[in-house]
Amino acid sequence: MQHFDIIIIGGGAAGFFTAINAAENNPGLKIAILERGKEVLTKVKISGGGRCNVTHAEFVPKELSLNYPRGEKELLGPFHGFMTGDTMEWFQKRGIELKIEEDGRIFPVSDDSQSIINCFLRETESLKIQVFKSHVVQNFQKKESLWDIKTSKGDFSAEKIMLATGSNPKMWNLLKKLGHEIIEPVPSLFTFNIQDERIKDLPGIATEAEVKIKSKKINLESKGPLLITHWGMSGPGILKLSAWGARDLEKLNYQFEILVNWLPGFNLEEVLTALKDFKSSLAKQQVVKNAKFDLPKRLWKNLVLASKIEEGTTWADLNKHQLQNLSNQLAHAVFKVNGKSTFKEEFVTAGGVNLKEVDFKTFESKLHKNLFLAGEVLNIDAITGGFNFQNAWTGGFLAAKAMSKD
Incomplete structure (x- = not known):
């Protein structure tokens, strides 16, 4: 069994953002990402027609929250902690120049989602975050103070875990077993x-x-x-x-x-x-x-x-x-x-973990200590235009802040 301080389940936008920020906050942490597929960041790859619509040029938290049919009320506080301007600064600090288009959507100047993916992969490598691909999580449960995670390619344990698994019914079922209520998913966009x-x-x-x-x-x-x-x-x-x-x-x-x-x-x-x-x-x-x-x-x-x-x-x-x-x-x-x-391959669902069961200061489960949730695993979704990614960045950033504390 391999042991880590933090394990992120799901190698997408929210998962990578959490892992990178947690490692930067506390370089001594041993962090891993478990991804069920052969590739990571697949949704980032296809988003915005392959250009990656990183976020949206709305810089007032209240106005930004109005773009979320589910999550409007809950995201207002988190947006005061990390929102659009912070996202832009985060990427620009790492050499990704961004541009605002006429309709408010924000893209990399390269017009290529691969530049965002490369940025994440560079960061995980330099921060020594281990990325395990083709690791299908079959179960996770709390044993004393640790989380035990069973995958198709071996077992892991960690003090803290984050679920950033998007609209994955199997993960929702595992969360149900832990007592979380899952709002049934329906298509949104x-x-x-x-x-x-x-x-x-x-x-x-x-x-x-x-x-x-x-x-x-x-x-x-x-x-x-x-x-x-x-x-x-x-x-x-x-x-x-x-x-x-x-x-x-x-x-x-x-x-x-x-x-x-x-x-x-x-x-x-x-x-x-x-x-x-x-x-x-x-x-x-x-x-x-x-x-x-x-x-x-x-x-x-x-x-x-x-x-x-x-x-x-x-x-x-x-x-x-x-x-x-x-x-x-x-x-x-x-x-x-x-x-x-x-809408294209950018499938978005309304549904997921009931928002009443999450502490939105930290994105930690209210039912289980040291279990964090971010991105579309939650019952949060937005209209098109970069807002769904902003939810992933905000949740990932605030969860990383909480998870990286000793």
């Missing part, structure tokens, strides 16, 4: 499957929109870029709804309707007034051929045709019903959602 003539031939088109879920039981809306895809709708505007509505939409079996306002900031009456103005000022122009409101031309054309306005019709030819139809298509379009698609 997903796109909406929509088969509709109005968007059928428009994949790749993106535009700002307001989207609302049309349901008596759910009162959710979001505003942001909407991307039309081969299977329906995606983009930040949709993904926000999927995160905030994760549990409610699962109950509806992902069968529901949404209202799309393609002209955010305009209401139905304002759109109708604008269309009447076009009718008088652009009388001889063809409606289909003259996209208005800065809408993409092909989207405008499809919405016009869906309003029962034929090609060749001029603005002067429009009757009252057609004007009303067009204003509805522009500001109040109803789309039927029939199922979901997972």
Whole structure:
């Protein structure tokens, strides 16, 4: 049996961040990371389309916490201890230059997630942290003052352990055996499957929109870029709804309707007034051929045709019903959602260890001394944009601080 002061189970973002910070805080500690896969940091590798969306340019703890459908209240305190600016400084101190993009997402200047991975691997090597790959943890339990860990490749023991195993059902089951409550997981970041003539031939088109879920039981809306895809709708505007509505939409079996306002900031009456103005000022122009409101031309054309306005019709030819139809298509379009698609490989779930069972000053279990939890093993998840990683960095940093104390 191999003995360590600290063992981290899970070789992902939260696990590596914890191990590195604990070793820096207390260089005398013997630390190991156990990873079930053949490779470490696989989610870091694919995140942000292979560029690694490290965090988000939101520098006020309260505002930052609003991006977490689950964990908003609990993360507010931790963010005062370590948040976005600290994350940026941490990486920059280690030679990783970062940049803030227009939408607030923060990436390495290299635009390559491998630079983040290399940074972590360099740090673990120089700090003499041992990384054991292909070690599947089969069980862990407390024996007197030590934790015993059984893996597919041998047994380990440690004074303190951290679970940074993401949405791993086997680890959740082991935590259940220790008395922790696990909130059942459901998908959180997903796109909406929509088969509709109005968007059928428009994949790749993106535009700002307001989207609302049309349901008596759910009162959710979001505003942001909407991307039309081969299977329906995606983009930040949709993904926000999927995160905030994760549990409610699962109950509806992902069968529901949404209202799309393609002209955010305009209401139905304002759109109708604008269309009447076009009718008088652009009388001889063809409606289909003259996209208005800065809408993409092909989207405008499809919405016009869906309003029962034929090609060749001029603005002067429009009757009252057609004007009303067009204003509805522009500001109040109803789309039927029939199922979901997972957002790329960046699978995020709502679910995990009940947050009431964790001390958020240290990320230690309230049920078991010297058992720490960070990242998506907890019932915390965020909208897209670097927020899920920020949760991993914050939890890892504060846990490392507590774990590295003698």
